[in-house]
Amino acid sequence: MWFVRIDMTNRSAAVSEAPAKYKYLAGRAMTSTLVADEVPPLCHPLGPSNKLVFAGGITTGTPAPTSARISVGAKSPLTGGIKEANAGSSWAADLAVMQIQALVVEGQPAEKGKYWGAYITYDGKPKVEFFDATEYTGKVLPEVFPKIYEKFGDKISICSIGTAGEFGYGNSGVVFNDLAKRPTRYSGRGGLGAVMGSKGLKFLVLNRENAPGVHIEDKALFDEGRKKMIDALRTHAITKPKGALNSYGTAVLINIMNEAGGLPTRNFSSGRFEGAPKIAGEAIFETNKERLGKELYNHACSPGCIIQCSNTYHKVDGSEHTSCIEYESDWSLGANCGIDNLDHVAELNALCNAYGLDTIETGVTIGVAMEAGVIPFGDGEAAIKLVHEIGKGTPQGRILGAGTETAGKVYGVKRVPTVKGQAMPAYEPRAVKGIGITYATSTMGADHTAGYTIAPEILGVMGKQDPLSNEGKAALSRAFQATTAFIDSCGHCLFIAFAILDIASGYQGMIDECNGVLGTKWTADDILKYGAEVLKKERAFNEAAGIPKEADRMPEFMLKEPLPPHNQVFDIPESALDSVYGEL
Amino acid sequence: MKIDVRLYATLARFAPSGSSGRTFEVELSEGSTLGDLIHFLQLPIDEVKLHFVNAVHQELDFPLQNGDEVGIFPPIGGG
Numbered sequence: 001m002w003f004v005r006i007d008m009t010n011r012s013a014a015v016s017e018a019p020a021k022y023k024y025l026a027g028r029a030m031t032s033t034l035v036a037d038e039v040p041p042l043c044h045p046l047g048p049s050n051k052l053v054f055a056g057g058i059t060t061g062t063p064a065p066t067s068a069r070i071s072v073g074a075k076s077p078l079t080g081g082i083k084e085a086n087a088g089s090s091w092a093a094d095l096a097v098m099q100i101q102a103l104v105v106e107g108q109p110a111e112k113g114k115y116w117g118a119y120i121t122y123d124g125k126p127k128v129e130f131f132d133a134t135e136y137t138g139k140v141l142p143e144v145f146p147k148i149y150e151k152f153g154d155k156i157s158i159c160s161i162g163t164a165g166e167f168g169y170g171n172s173g174v175v176f177n178d179l180a181k182r183p184t185r186y187s188g189r190g191g192l193g194a195v196m197g198s199k200g201l202k203f204l205v206l207n208r209e210n211a212p213g214v215h216i217e218d219k220a221l222f223d224e225g226r227k228k229m230i231d232a233l234r235t236h237a238i239t240k241p242k243g244a245l246n247s248y249g250t251a252v253l254i255n256i257m258n259e260a261g262g263l264p265t266r267n268f269s270s271g272r273f274e275g276a277p278k279i280a281g282e283a284i285f286e287t288n289k290e291r292l293g294k295e296l297y298n299h300a301c302s303p304g305c306i307i308q309c310s311n312t313y314h315k316v317d318g319s320e321h322t323s324c325i326e327y328e329s330d331w332s333l334g335a336n337c338g339i340d341n342l343d344h345v346a347e348l349n350a351l352c353n354a355y356g357l358d359t360i361e362t363g364v365t366i367g368v369a370m371e372a373g374v375i376p377f378g379d380g381e382a383a384i385k386l387v388h389e390i391g392k393g394t395p396q397g398r399i400l401g402a403g404t405e406t407a408g409k410v411y412g413v414k415r416v417p418t419v420k421g422q423a424m425p426a427y428e429p430r431a432v433k434g435i436g437i438t439y440a441t442s443t444m445g446a447d448h449t450a451g452y453t454i455a456p457e458i459l460g461v462m463g464k465q466d467p468l469s470n471e472g473k474a475a476l477s478r479a480f481q482a483t484t485a486f487i488d489s490c491g492h493c494l495f496i497a498f499a500i501l502d503i504a505s506g507y508q509g510m511i512d513e514c515n516g517v518l519g520t521k522w523t524a525d526d527i528l529k530y531g532a533e534v535l536k537k538e539r540a541f542n543e544a545a546g547i548p549k550e551a552d553r554m555p556e557f558m559l560k561e562p563l564p565p566h567n568q569v570f571d572i573p574e575s576a577l578d579s580v581y582g583e584l
Numbered sequence: 585m586k587i588d589v590r591l592y593a594t595l596a597r598f599a600p601s602g603s604s605g606r607t608f609e610v611e612l613s614e615g616s617t618l619g620d621l622i623h624f625l626q627l628p629i630d631e632v633k634l635h636f637v638n639a640v641h642q643e644l645d646f647p648l649q650n651g652d653e654v655g656i657f658p659p660i661g662g663g
Contacts, residue, residue, distance in 0.1 A: 237633070237659035248593060250662030255592045255605050259655035261639035272639075277605030281662075282593055286604075309662070327662045452663060459661050460634055464641065498661040565639050 001101040004126050006118055008199040009048065009107030013118070013128035018101040024518055027057035028084040028488035029534045030102050031073025035082055036537045038104075041544035045077035045191070046168055046198035048108035054095065054159070054204070055103070057491020058514045061096025061214040064226050065233055067491040068093040068302035070176065076190035078170040078361070078403050079421045079445040081542040085187035086449070088302035088493055089176030091157035094206040096491075097213045098122045109200045115166070117203035119152060122211040133202035137166055140354035140391070141175060141183035149181060152205055158183070159204040162356020165193025167393045169401035170421070171361040172197070175353070178301050178310070184323050185301055188358035189447065190422065191403070214517065222516025225509040229496065232506025233306055236499035238461070245309040245495065246298050248281030250327035253426070254335070255280045260458055260467065261565045262431035263331065264424070266338045266377050267367035268417045268557075270564050271431045275340025279330055281311075283342055288314050307495055313346045322350035328448075331426035332363020337370060337383055344380025348387055355391030357401075362387060364423035365404045372411035415557045420445035420547060429554060429570050430563040432457050432467040436570050437477040441552045441580040443538035449494055451480035455501060462501040468566060474576040478584060485531035490514055532584055539581055552577050585650035586611055587621060592657045598627055612648065619644035621654060633659040 001018040025033055031053040043049035052074045059067040070092035076083035095103060098120070109116075117133040120126055136144045141162050148158050157177055164172035172193030173186040196202075216222050233239045244252050257263040258276035265273040277283060288296045291314045301310045301324070312323040325346060333339065333348040352359045366383050369375065375382035389397030399410050404423040408416030417424040422445025429436025434453030442450035453476050455461035465476070487494055490510060500506035507524070515522055522530070542551075558570040587610045589599075596604035612621060618635055622644065634657040637646060648654070 238661035244593060244658065244660040245662060248660075252593055252660045253662040255655075256634065256657055256660060259590070259592075259636045259639065259657075260641070277603075280605065282596065282604035448663065454663070455661070458634075460659070461661065466641075468640075495661070495663065 001099050002126050003102050003104065004100050004120070004128065005104045005106065006128060007107040008105060008109050008116070008201055011109070011116060011130045015126050022101065024520065026101070026489055027055055027069065027071040027491060028073070028086070028485060029530065030055035030489070031071045031084050032082055032534055032538050034102060034104065035073045035075065036541045039075050041075070041541055042546065043075060045075045045080070046194060050075050050195055052105040052192065052195045052199065053102055055101065056092045056096035057489055058517050060491035061093045062216060062222070062517060063304065064491065064513050065230050066305045066307055066493045066496055068304055069491055069493055070095065070187065071488060072174050072187040072192050074192055074195045075545065076192070077168070077194050078191040081420060081445070081545055081547045082443055082538045083190035083192060084444070084488065085174070085189045085192055086488055087176050087185045087187045088305065089157065089185045090179065090303050091159050091176045091206055093303055094157045094208040097208050097211040098126050098206065099212060099215070100126055103204070105196065105199055105201055108198060115200050115202040117205060118201065119205045119207070121207045122209065136202055138163060141356060142354055145177065145181060145183045148203060148205060152207065155207060155209060157206045160202060161193040161196045162354065163391050163393065164356040164401060165197035167398065167401060168194045168197060170194065170403035170406065171358050171365065171401050172356055173358045175356055178323065179299065179303065182323060184353050186358065189360065190444065193356050216517050217519030218516045221512055225512025225516055228505045228509025229513060230306065232499040232503040232509060233496065236502060238498040239307045239495065242297065245307055248285050249298050249309050249311040249324065251281035251284055251325055251330040253327045254330060255282065256458060257427065260431065262428040262458070262467065263335050264417070264426060264428045265335050267336065267371045267415055268424070268428065269415070271428045272565055273335040276335060278340045279334040279342050279345055284311055284313055284325060287342060291316060291318050305493065307493070309495065321346045322353065325349050326359070328426050329359035329363070332360050333383070336363050336367045338377035339380045339383060341380045344384065347384055351384065351387040351391060355387070357390065360425055361403055361423045362390070364417060365400050365407045368404055368408045368413050368416055369400060369411065371415055372413050374411065416555060418446060418555065420551050422446045427454055428563060430558055430568050431566050433470050433570070433572055434465070434467070434473040434476050436554060437473050437572055437577060437580060438481065440554050440577050441477065442481065443535060443542055449484065451477045451484055452494070452497065453477055453480050455497065461498050468568060470572055470576070473572065474579045478580045481535060481580070482528050482531035482584070485534040486527045489530070489534065535584060549578055549581070585614055585648070587648055588653045589621070589625070590655045592655065593660055594658050595627060595631060595656055598625055616648050617644065618642055618646045618648060618654065621648060622656065627656065631658045633657060
């Protein structure tokens with residue numbers, strides 16, 4: 001396995017054997033360990049000491065289903081703490097088959113305003129060449145990606161940033177290509193696009209030709225695990241073909257969160273949105289059917305995915321408007337802004353993808369701007385104009401691009417739904433207490449994927465728990481956070497959890513696959529320990545970066561303002577929040 | 585008694601409008617349970633996974649009251 005280090009100070013690259021001490025690290029475990037080991041916790045996130053680290057998971061690049069995930073890590077400009085943001089793309093598989101365990105981008109060029117691309121090929125070992133990419137900056141990504149395919153051919157995979165990353169926004173993602181070569185798959189959260197931009201790096205282009213593939217230590221065990229995983233994904237009602245995810249996409253959650261009174265609406269002022277059915281996954285499906293004259297099922301975001309939950313949304317004339325309207329984006333740009341027009345939501349989504357923005361941070365920031373009276377709630381056209389301002393870097397656009405917390409301060413808003421500087425996702429903590437504990441305590445800032453207790457609290461996956469009860473929720477969040485840290489390292493998409501938390505053989509399949517690749521003999525206990533170790537490293541980095549346990553708190557308005565329809569506040573005691581990591 | 589009902593996702597085909605999330609009224613005899621409602625609507629029980637009464641998930645033996653709002657879902661997930 002290789003370590004590829006790109007130093008942008010002088011545009012040099014070093015390819016070396018991966019250090020033995022990192023042998024079993026992949027995905028989030030790899031990126032977070034490297035950031036913890038090599039990035040000074042007190043450095044400026046956009047300065048020369050920060051490092052941007054890319055790593056595929058343990059099974060990435062193998063025939064394991066739904067495993068083409070990439071972890072991107074650095075110190076976050078948004079939270080000031082450690083960040084891992086995860087995406088599905090052929091780019092992940094290509095990095096893995098080139099046997100690159102970690103790709104590290106470090107340093108910073110002295111010259112301002114010039115951008116570069118790195119083109120990585122394989123010839124006995126990975127090889128890096130640089131090209132001037134300045135001509136591709138200041139443009140929208142759908143214009144730029146085809147030019148890079150034209151330059152390097154169809155077989156490549158592309159990682160890039162939009163203008164959001166070039167402007168250094170706290171709201172800026174790192175984007176990867178999807179299977180239709182669109183710039184749509186985002187490691188969106190935490191401003192990692194700005195870290196890449198701060199290094200003068202516009203592209204990381206991979207060409208997998210002649211790559212040796214992933215070495216699998218015990219092929220028989222791996223295949224056994226892979227079969228168990230496939231069986232679980234193909235039989236579980238949520239993940240199976242033409243099941244909920246494949247038919248309606250992740251936005252199928254809009255209606256259920258609304259029905260449960262936990263769909264944050266108009267900047268987290270209600271748990272119910274009267275326009276929910278108009279923007280839900282079912283509405284996307286029906287609108288496409290009407291406009292295309294046929295049913296359209298979803299597609300895979302990355303090679304080898306058998307869940308296939310990514311949608312495309314079509315205009316009245318049948319042409320493609322955007323891909324993919326995820327639940328989080330649909331909610332943040334829709335319900336959270338009081339917008340019930342699906343065409344407006346689609347346009348906002350398309351603009352986030354075009355400018356390189358995180359849809360969650362964008363929608364929540366606009367919600368705060370609406371609260372401040374900048375534009376009215378529900379005004380989709382005005383919201384579209386604001387996103388153009390962000391993407392073009394106007395003075396107001398720069399304030400909004402800095403993220404929800406900064407925008408809240410600038411506009412004097414007290415209802416600012418963030419933890420550790422990161423905007424909250426699409427589940428209202430006053431109506432679903434366990435996910436609130438995850439938001440409050442995660443090393444990532446408010447992040448639903450860090451410990452998705454929604455599975456038992458709302459969806460009835462892994463049993464059914466009362467979302468309004470506080471009972472046992474700290475332990476539930478802790479267990480989910482540790483398991484997730486492993487899943488984020490194993491290469492699989494987090495959505496395998498729906499199947500494997502209900503189907504025990506699927507869970508064992510994941511462990512077998514990993515043992516097969518690495519030649520380890522891990523048990524279910526071992527993988528929880530592995531996940532917990534990742535969390536401990538991240539937590540230690542945050543503490544050294546000046547983020548104490550007192551940062552594991554909800555914004556004050558959630559403790560004081562009862563949220564309709566349940567009229568509850570977030571009432572998890574501070575001692576319970578502290579126990580999540582205190583008892584890890 | 586009258587119950588306001590919404591059916592979602594693949595269960596929408598059993599709603600009078602065929603539309604997901606559109607409210608329709610059902611008249612049931614006093615003392616009916618959530619399970620009785622599902623039986624009345626002739627929903628295939630293996631497709632029914634999650635059922636909310638007035639924004640709270642309830643089991644099938646839950647007794648309904650006049651004016652209750654019920655939302656019924658098949659197994660769904662996302663994130």
